[in-house]
Every structure is written in structure tokens, then in C-alpha cells.
Amino acid sequence: MTFDELNLPPPLLQAIADAGYKEPTPIQAEAIPHALAGRDVLGIAQTGTGKTASFTLPMIARLAQGRAKARMPRSLILAPTRELAAQVAENFETYGKHYKLTMALLIGGVSFNEQDKLIDRGVDVLIATPGRLLDHVERGKLMLTGVQIMVVDEADRMLDMGFIPDIERIFKLTPFTRQTLFFSATMPPEIVKLTSEFLQAPVRVEVARPATTAETVTQGLRSVEGGGGREAEAKRKRDVLRAILKGEGDKLRNAIIFCNRKRDVGVLYKSLEMHGFSVGALHGDLDQHVRMRVLDGFRNGAIQLLVASDVAARGLDIPDVSHVFNFDAPTHPEDYVHRIGRTGRAGRSGTAYTLVLPSDAKYIGQIEDLIKKPIPRLEAPGKARAEAVEPETVEEAPRAESQDRRPRNESRRRPAESESRGPRRNEPRNDPRAAPPVRDRNDRPERGGRGRRRHEEEEADENVLGFGDHVPAFMLIPTPVPARRKENEGEEIAA
Numbered sequence: 001m002t003f004d005e006l007n008l009p010p011p012l013l014q015a016i017a018d019a020g021y022k023e024p025t026p027i028q029a030e031a032i033p034h035a036l037a038g039r040d041v042l043g044i045a046q047t048g049t050g051k052t053a054s055f056t057l058p059m060i061a062r063l064a065q066g067r068a069k070a071r072m073p074r075s076l077i078l079a080p081t082r083e084l085a086a087q088v089a090e091n092f093e094t095y096g097k098h099y100k101l102t103m104a105l106l107i108g109g110v111s112f113n114e115q116d117k118l119i120d121r122g123v124d125v126l127i128a129t130p131g132r133l134l135d136h137v138e139r140g141k142l143m144l145t146g147v148q149i150m151v152v153d154e155a156d157r158m159l160d161m162g163f164i165p166d167i168e169r170i171f172k173l174t175p176f177t178r179q180t181l182f183f184s185a186t187m188p189p190e191i192v193k194l195t196s197e198f199l200q201a202p203v204r205v206e207v208a209r210p211a212t213t214a215e216t217v218t219q220g221l222r223s224v225e226g227g228g229g230r231e232a233e234a235k236r237k238r239d240v241l242r243a244i245l246k247g248e249g250d251k252l253r254n255a256i257i258f259c260n261r262k263r264d265v266g267v268l269y270k271s272l273e274m275h276g277f278s279v280g281a282l283h284g285d286l287d288q289h290v291r292m293r294v295l296d297g298f299r300n301g302a303i304q305l306l307v308a309s310d311v312a313a314r315g316l317d318i319p320d321v322s323h324v325f326n327f328d329a330p331t332h333p334e335d336y337v338h339r340i341g342r343t344g345r346a347g348r349s350g351t352a353y354t355l356v357l358p359s360d361a362k363y364i365g366q367i368e369d370l371i372k373k374p375i376p377r378l379e380a381p382g383k384a385r386a387e388a389v390e391p392e393t394v395e396e397a398p399r400a401e402s403q404d405r406r407p408r409n410e411s412r413r414r415p416a417e418s419e420s421r422g423p424r425r426n427e428p429r430n431d432p433r434a435a436p437p438v439r440d441r442n443d444r445p446e447r448g449g450r451g452r453r454r455h456e457e458e459e460a461d462e463n464v465l466g467f468g469d470h471v472p473a474f475m476l477i478p479t480p481v482p483a484r485r486k487e488n489e490g491e492e493i494a495a
Contacts, residue, residue, distance in 0.1 A: 001023065001024060001029050002022065002023055002024075003016050003021070003022075003023070003024055006024065006028075006029070006032050006033060006036075006057075007033065007036060008032070008036075008057060008061060009061055009064065011098035011099060012057060012060060012061060012095060012098075014098060015094065015095045015096070015097055015098055016057075016095065018097075019094055019095070021053075024050070024053075025049050025050035025053075025207075026045075026049065026207035027043055027045040027049050027050055027051055027054050027205065027207045028050050028053055028054045028057075030205045030207060031043050031054040031055070031058075031181075031205045032054060032057055032058050034203045034205070035054070035055060035058035035059075035062075035179075035181055036058045036061060036062070038062075038179055039179070039201075039202070039203050040179060040180045040181070040182070040199045040200050040201065040202040040203065041055075041180075041181045041182065041202060041203050041205060042182050042195055042199060042202040042203065042204045042205065043055075043181070043182065043183040043184070043205045043206075044183075044184060044185070044186075044187060044204070044205065044206040044207075045183070045185065045205075045206070045207045046185055046212055046213070046214065046337065046341060049207065051153065051183045052087070052088055052091050052153070053091065053095070054181075054183070055077070055151045055153070055181045055183065056088070056091045056092055056095055056096075057095055058181075059075055059077075059125065059149055059151070059181075060092070060095055060096045060099060060101065062148075062149065063075060063099075063101055063124050063125070063148075063149070064099055064101075066124075067122070068102060068122035068123055068124045068146075069122050069146060070119075070120055070121065070122045071119050071120060071122070071141065071142055071143050072122070072143050072144075072145065072146035073104070073119075073122075073123045073124070073125070073126035073142075073144070073146065073147060074123075074124045074125070074146060074147065074148050074149070075124065075125050075126065075147060075148060075149040075150070075151070076126050076128070076133075076144065076147045076149070076150045076151065076170075076174065077125065077126070077127045077128070077150075077151040077153065078128060078129070078130055078133070078150075078151065078152050078153065078158075078167065078170065079127065079128070079129060079153050079154065080129065080130075080153075080154050080157040080158045080161050080163060081129065081157075081161075081311055082107040082108060082109065082129060082288060082291065083291065083295065083311065084153065084154060085105060085106075085107050085127050085128065085129055086105065086107065086292070088127050088153065089103060089105045089127050092125055092127070096125075101124040101125060102118075102121070102122065102123045102124050102125070103123060103124065103125040103126075103127065104118040104119055104123040104125075104126050104127070105127050105128070106126065106127070106128035106129070106132045106133055106136060107128065107129050107132055107288065108129065108131065108132050108288065109287055109288025109289070109291075110288060112135075112136075112139075115132075115136070116136075116141050119136065119141060119142055120141075130158070130163045130166040130167060130170060131163075131166065133170065134166060134169065134170070137173065144170070144173040144174045145173075145174070145175060146175075147174045147175060147178050148175075148178060148179065149178065149179045149180075149181070150171075150174055150178050150179070150180050150181070151180075151181045151182075151183070152167065152180070152181075152182045152183065153183050154183070154184065154185070155167075155182060155183065155184035155191050155194070156184045156185055156186045156187070156188060156191055156334070157338075159188060159190050159191060160332075164190060164194065167194065168194070168197075168198075171198045180198065180199050180200075180202070182195055182199060182202065185334070185337070185338065186334055212337070212371060212372075213337055213340060213341070213371050214340075214341065214344045214345075214350075216344035216347065216348060216349050216350060217324075217340050217341075217343055217344035217349075217350045217351070217352050218349070218350070218351045218352070219340065219352050219353075219354075219375050219376065220351075220352070220353050220354070220375065220376050220377075220378040221353075221354050221356050221364065221375050221376065221377050221378060222240060222244065222353055222354070222355050222356065222378050223356055223377070224236050224237050224240050224355050224356065224357055226357045226358040226359060233357055234264070234267070237327060237355050237357075238268065238271050240355060241257070241268075241325060241327060241355060242272070242275060242277075244325070244353060245277070245305075248323065248351075251322065251323075251351070252304075252322060252323055253304075253320070253322040253323075254298065254301070254303075254304050254305070254306075254320075254321055254322055254323070255304070255305050255306070255321065255322065255323035255324065255325055256305075256306045256308055256321060256323075256324050256325070256339075256342050256343075257305060257306065257307045257308070257324075257325040257327050258308060258309070258310065258324070258325070258326050258327060258328070258330070258339050259307065259308070259309060259327050259328050260309075260310075260328040260330065260331065261309070261328075262283040262284065262285055262309055264327070264328065265281050265282075265283045265307050265308065265309055266281060266283075268307050268327060269281035269307045272305060272307065277304065277305055278302075278303055278304040278305060279303065279304070279305040279306070279307060280294040280297055280298060280303040280305070280306050280307070281294065281306075281307050281308070282294050282295065282306055282307070282308040282309070282311065283308065283309040283311055284309060284311045294306070298318065299318055307327075310330075310335055310338075310339070318342070319345045319348065320345075320348060321342050321343045321345070321350065322343065322350060322351065323343060323350065323351045323352070323353070324339055324340050324342050324343045324350065324351070324352040324353075325352075325353050325354075325355070326339060326340075326352070326353070326354035326355065327355055328355075329354055329355070329356055329357075329360040329363045329364060329367075330363065330367070331363055333363070333366045333367040333369070333370040333371075334370070336354075336367045336370075336371075337370070337371065339352075340352035353378070354375070
């Protein structure tokens with residue numbers, strides 16, 4: 001099938017040809033005709049299958065006639081992340097270049113005033129993240145009563161990020177007569193409930209079994225020795241990762257490296273940078289202009305390796321990513337599918353490696369159950385262990401300046417026989433104002449079960465006792481002992 005057979009208008013066909021596309025993907029071939037006919041569509045397809053064009057093309061065709069009113073957009077596209085929203089905006093500009101349609105992008109990290117000016121002039125297409133959209137609505141700057149077409153992209157990601165209540169509220173602000181295009185890679189029960197409530201007799205378009213991996217991606221697991229605490233395991237993983245990166249040679253054009261925690265993104269970024277790799281970092285705490293600069297550098301080849309959190313797992317339309325590395329095994333099996341979906345796109349081949357500790361076995365089992373096939377176990381070339389790779393010379397995590405430098409096996413307490421007698425006379429009592437000793441994080445007992453997983457996901461480094469290392473200076477000022485107390489103590493000692 002070709003795009004000519006989808007009954008798209010000639011200006012759209014010209015824009016598609018200019019972009020270099022000749023044949024629609026399966027999701028596009030099935031969803032576009034129904035969307036052009038004005039039907040509600042429920043599209044289910046794995047990441048990287050061209051869902052964005054499935055709603056962008058028919059939306060442009062349907063909005064070609066008409067004019068937007070101030071503060072009342074004619075269509076609305078909701079995306080879970082800033083990057084995905086920006087990517088949709090780029091697609092709209094690519095395919096709509098032969099039309100005089102206006103567009104506004106409402107995302108965080110950008111001035112409200114600039115966005116207000118666009119809305120005041122009237123826009124045909126409004127692309128937004130849920131939080132920033134509701135901010136404009138609550139400020140009285142935006143009305144959704146004129147929305148004719150509404151799109152929800154990556155709905156399951158919306159669920160993961162806690163946006164479902166916001167989505168329900170936005171739906172209720174739009175007209176009942178709107179057309180709704182709803183796209184998701186998976187269909188958990190919460191998403192099914194949402195579609196049954198807000199979609200009217202939708203056409204279900206499912207081109208692949210939910211949460212399947214593309215056949216163009218070569219997958220592999222690389223085992224890493226466990227034990228010694230979190231920092232020791234992380235260092236061994238960094239050593240193994242560098243060995244793989246060097247071993248891939250010319251096959252490695254560029255790569256996205258995923259970490260589970262934002263803190264680990266920063267540590268791995270600094271480590272790779274210190275070892276001479278061309279690398280950038282991307283996570284949700286970065287300012288929007290920094291995130292866009294890093295992405296632009298990765299797209300144009302100025303940056304070869306992109307270390308990222310799951311914010312990059314969806315919505316990055318970079319078709320020629322040769323490798324994906326899971327520095328941390330994802331704790332949710334669906335995240336594995338989305339991560340490795342960043343490579344092997346548009347029919348190209350790709351490679352995805354996952355570094356696995358012994359404690360990750362349960363997560364790998366869940367992933368293999370989801371994708372319905374085992375992931376090959378790979379042997380390290382020449383058993384490339386940490387000692388086979390040049391050691392890191394940078395200190396990966398800053399230590400407290402006041403850390404006790406005595407050997408760890410040396411006792412920091414008084415002998416047991418003195419403890420049994422209690423504190424000696426004339427010895428200073430324990431001062432509650434004194435700062436607690438700095439504990440090395442490897443001395444912490446490991447947590448187990450659900451508490452440990454929650455601890456890891458919340459990115460808490462350690463439990464702080466009292467003020468930790470940050471005791472206010474005024475509490476360390478010595479307090480003189482009253483003379484009367486000294487006299488009383490002297491009498492007691494004399495007695």
C-alpha cells in the first residue's frame with residue numbers, strides 16, 4: 001500500500017514525499033482512513049511504529065478548512081513529556097508546511113507570556129502536556145469548548161506518570177461531540193476504563209500484540225558480578241559497559257544508555273566523560289533549554305552517547321540509533337520494551353544490551369514473560385571483568401569532608417569491659433549537640449522486599465540521623481558550665 005491509497009489531499013502527499021516516506025506503516029494504513037472519516041480510534045501499537053503520523057496526517061486534512069478563534073483551539077494533542085510534545089510539534093510542521101494552520105506548544109520550562117501570545121491569536125492545533133495545559137485553563141487564558149479533534153498519545157505512559165486524573169478532567173472540559181484519537185502501546189485496566197468512558201464506539205486498531213519487541217532489534221544480557229554493596233556493583237557495571245562500548249567498534253554509531261535513577265544518570269555521565277567518551281545527560285530535573293540542547297546534539301551527531309532516565313524511553317524520534325544499553329535492568333517489564341524501541345526503528349537493525357546483576361533475576365523473568373521469549377545470555381569477550389578494564393580514576397560520589405578515615409575494621413567504641421561499668425567520672429558526657437558520626441553507605445544493612453525496591457525507586461541515598469552532616473553552627477558553640485554546678489560536682493567527687 002502507498003500513501004496515495006489513503007485518500008489524503010495532494011498537499012499532504014507532497015509533504016510526505018518531501019520527508020522521504022513512500023509506504024505507510026501498518027498502524028498508519030489502518031488508522032488514517034477511520035480518522036479521516038471522523039470516527040473515534042483506539043490505536044494499539046508498539047513504540048516506533050509511526051503512531052504520530054497516524055493522527056497528525058488526518059488532523060491536518062480535517063482542519064484545512066476553517067479558522068481558529070482566540071483562546072479556543074480547534075484541536076488538542078496531549079503528550080506525557082516535553083520531549084514527546086516537541087516531537088509531535090516537529091511532525092506537524094513537517095507535514096503541514098503546505099497549509100496555513102497555526103500551532104502552539106504548551107510545555108513546562110517555557111515562559112507563560114510567550115505561550116499566552118500564541119493562544120490569544122488563536123491556534124488550530126494545540127500540543128501540550130497535561131500539567132501546563134491545566135495551568136493555562138486555571139489562569140483563565142484558555143478554553144477547550146472549541147476542540148473538534150482530541151488526541152491522547154502514549155496513554156499508558158500517562159498512567160505511569162500519574163496523569164490519568166488530569167486527563168479525565170481535560171476530557172470533561174472538551175465538547176461531547178469531539179472526535180477522539182487514543183493511542184497506547186499497552187492497555188492496562190485503567191486505560192480500558194478511560195476509553196470506555198470517553199470514546200464513542202471507537203474503531204480498535206491493533207497492529208501488534210501489546211508490549212512486543214521489534215524483530216529488527218538484537219537483544220542480549222550481560223551478567224555483572226554482584227556483592228560488595230551498591231557502589232561496588234555500580235563501579236563493576238561501569239567497567240563492563242566501557243568494555244562493551246569499546247568492543248562494538250565501528251558498529252556503535254550512537255547509543256542511548258538508560259539508568260533507573262536520576263542520580264545514577266549524573267554519575268555515569270561524569271564517568272564516561274572522564275574516560276574520553278562523547279556523552280550527554282538527559283533527565284527530568286534539567287531545564288527545558290538544556291534538555292533540548294542535549295537532544296539536538298545527539299541528533300546531529302555532536303554527542304555519541306546519551307545517558308538518560310526513562311524520560312527518553314518514549315517520544316524521541318531519532319530513527320538511526322544503533323544501540324541501546326540498559327545500565328540498570330528496568331523494574332517494570334513494559335519499560336524494557338519502550339527503552340529498546342529507541343533502536344531498530346523504521347526497518348533499521350539495532351542492538352540492545354542489558355547489564356544484569358544477580359539481584360535483577362526477577363525483573364528479567366518478568367520481561368521474558370511479557371515479550372514471550374528468552375533474551376540471549378552473552379559471554380563477555382575474554383571474560384572482560386572490572387580488572388580487565390582500566391580502573392576509574394575519578395571519585396564517582398563526593399564524600400563528606402568530616403568522614404572518619406580510620407580503618408573500617410577498627411572499633412570506634414570503647415572496650416566492652418568499660419561499657420559494662422558505664423561512663424567514668426570526669427569523662428565528658430555524650431553531647432546531644434554534637435554531630436553524629438558520618439557513616440559510610442556501604443556499612444548500611446541491606447533492605448529487603450518491597451521496602452528495598454521503594455527505597456531504590458525514591459532515589460534516597462541513606463537515612464539521615466538527626467541533622468546528619470549539616471549541624472547548624474550555632475549548636476556547636478560551647479556552653480559554659482555554671483559555677484554552682486561545678487561546686488556540687490566537686491562535693492560529690494569529694495564524698
